[in-house]
Amino acid sequence: MEADVSGRLLVLTWHNVHPTWCFPARRGVGARGFAKQLAMCRRLANVVPLEDAARRLAEGRPLPPRAVALTFDDGYRDNLSVVLPLLRRLGLPATFFLVPGILDSTVTPWWEVVGWLIRRSTAESVVVDGRSFPLRHPGERARASSGVCELLKRRNADARAAVVEELRERCRPAGTPPGRDMFLDWSAVGEIARAGFGIGSHTCAHHIMARENAATQCEDLARSRRELESNLSVEVRHLAYPNGKRDDYDAATITGARSAGYAAAWTTRGGFCTEMTPPFELRRYVIDPARGAAAFPLLLRQYLAARADTDIGPVDAEPPCASSM
Secondary structure, three states, X not given: OOOOOOOOEEEEEEOOOOOOOOOOXXXXXXXXXXXXXXXXXXXXXXXXXXXXXXXXXXXXXXXXXXXXXXXXXXXXXXXXXXXXXXXXXXXXXXXXXXXXXXXXXXXXXXXXXXXXXXXXXXXOEEEEOOEEEEOOOHHHHHHHHHHHHHHHOOOOHHHHHHHHHHHHHHHOOOXXXXXXXXXXXXXXXXXXXXXXXXXEEOOOOOOOHHHOOHHHHHHHHHHHHHHHHHHHOOOOOEXXXXXXXXXXXXXXXXXXXXXXXXOEEEOOOOOOEOOOOOOOOEOOEEOOHHHHHHHOOHHHHHHHHOOOOOOOOOOOOOOOOOOOO
């Protein structure tokens, strides 16, 4: 590992901190683990504002050694109740990638609905795309929730919504589906914006872009930026692709993002950003807060420790990154 890493940027992203239907964990573990992760970043890295760091890279200007930027996707409500106070206390900048359709309740976060349907199902199994998922015990339900979500990511929005409705009939869930209180609204997001944190677009309806046609993508991306800027009185120049893997965006997505006025876009493809990284395929690592400091893969922890005088202790073998949405 090179001693001077001022030409590289490491970007980390989180989603929720508290457990949800789609991302379950023991209560309290996520908040404690997240606090440890931020403390580690504060102690070992130079945490920099995302947009400023990306601009410096694009212009070939140097970054501080061990430069790290922090981002948060989807707009879960614990971003306000847990994340914001910790960032303020530690004096760390961050950027929040938001979905206007979720903020105004016109878009349902389908992945959380799927998690609820399966975990509260009264059926013993469900079949999706010809694949049978047993639901006899919690472990099977966890695997089913993850497996069904992965299958649904391959569909466009209309086809995915149809499958979710079929699941509702097949699962016959007990209880009340996840409600609006899981996510931020415009008023809550306004508090984050007024506190000086960065605001970016996570699309308008959280479509997985490459599954939609070019016209739909173009309209969605332009509308998201327009609504965020209008409602929050901020400039929105950065975009994060939902799910964010290589086949989740395409040439039409990049064209639409440029046309909508974005300066850059972020994936969830792990890796460091340099001045050679394409500006609409910038890299991020998705982090699981419940794993605490152990969530950082070996490469990331070596990067954070570079030229630091602090011993970070034993390093685990590189674990997989958390799921992205």
